[in-house]
């Protein structure tokens with residue numbers, strides 16, 4: 001049987017700025033075993049089929065211990081959240097969250113945040129006044145999504161700063177620990193500490209809202225009786241609320257940062273967007289295809305032998321799907337390496353597919369659309385200072401660590 | 413503005429109901445109800461819903477957006 005040695009290269013930081021040629025190489029064998037162990041799946045229809053296959057498990061308890069190599073972001077002291085569970089546990093928890101978050105029970109929860117989102121965007125851009133250079137990541141993309149999650153959940157504004165601190169520390173778990181063993185120890189200790197403080201804070205807020213409910217999502221969760229199913233226990237609430245925070249953080253940061261980077265690399269498209277701000281709607285879909293914040297879906301497990309693309313993946317194998325490669329599959333997308341803001345029939349994998357498809361997608365879309373349209377409208381003559389910019393280490397949640405942008409002035 | 417949902421394609425993902433709740437509504441967990449002739453104030457909501465539908469089941473006409481004309485879900489599988 002053939003195997004490749006590509007996963008190591010994909011994870012190698014030297015290839016972070018442009019992993020796409022490696023994905024093209026990978027697509028020559030749609031389903032292939034990597035030397036390091038896992039099976040890699042890189043073509044559109046094969047990824048689609050496995051994302052909809054009940055024999056593919058997201059529960060890492062099904063994975064052999066030596067196969068667990070991807071970084072852990074979850075609080076080890078809480079039960080697993082539904083992104084890492086299979087049916088029926090996944091479905092129960094996802095339904096319970098949905099009852100407080102989306103249609104049919106809470107159809108205006110996300111829609112109702114549009115005003116807040118545009119207010120936060122304007123506020124952050126106003127702070128660029130008097131400057132001729134910003135770091136888009138530190139000055140805009142990074143603080144934005146956490147603020148939105150706070151408003152969604154109902155974290156009081158006076159607590160937002162503390163919440164940002166925990167969110168930032170917890171998010172560092174996706175980067176490899178560096179330094180001496182003592183420093184690495186301290187790094188993990190700080191993450192664990194932030195998890196505990198976050199859990200304690202959320203428990204307090206849940207108790208408070210149970211006594212005096214408001215209109216927010218925490219109140220809805222704290223008071224929901226769960227219709228036909230058993231309502232969430234407190235540890236389940238903590239685990240799944242933390243999931244919303246983690247899953248919606250770095251991803252949204254990267255979508256917005258990748259968005260400005262891509263626009264600045266395509267000046268004609270930037271001009272077009274300035275002239276027609278509504279173009280941001282399909283443009284964000286194309287970004288999710290062209291530069292998806294979630295490049296790989298690591299560590300799924302096969303619960304049975306699976307025949308696909310002429311290969312049999314044996315039961316118990318570790319499966320790494322590569323949606324960022326499927327998004328560039330020429331058998332699915334004509335001219336896949338071109339950025340076409342109004343690309344028709346753009347059924348990308350930016351938010352996954354199947355039972356684990358992203359529940360945050362409506363919120364992330366509204367955030368990215370508001371952010372990019374307003375940045376492009378207000379920044380006068382924006383320019384990249386360096387290309388490529390410095391990237392974060394993480395190959396799964398890929399995006400720039402900094403994105404310095406120079407500009408000539410700021411419109412109202 | 414005219415809105416048509418291909419209910420054979422629709423998978424009940426509810427993206428439309430999140431982004432344009434005055435035009436699309438979920439009836440229970442799966443069934444979708446919608447207003448086929450929403451008024452102009454819902455234009456952006458409808459365009460957002462159309463773009464977000466994961467299976468491209470929504471077609472919008474008369475919204476003055478060039479990109480919406482070009483083919484909803486033309487690809488069904490390998």
Ligand code: HEM
Nearest residue numbers: 082083247248251252255293294351352356358359360364
């Ligand atoms: C641009 C921003 C975002 C991107 C690119 C993104 C991407 C994804 C992807 C690819 C998945 C599938 C994971 C898998 O199959 O294992 C996913 C799942 C998930 N996302 Fe997002 N996401 C984003 C924003 C958000 C936000 C803002 C939230 C929270 C409000 C969120 C919450 C979730 C949750 C809870 C899941 C798990 C769903 C499940 O397992 O059923 N995401 N996301």
Ligand code: SF4
Nearest residue numbers: 422423425426428465
């Ligand atoms: S977003 Fe598309 S698939 Fe989902 S309910 Fe609406 S029309 Fe159906």
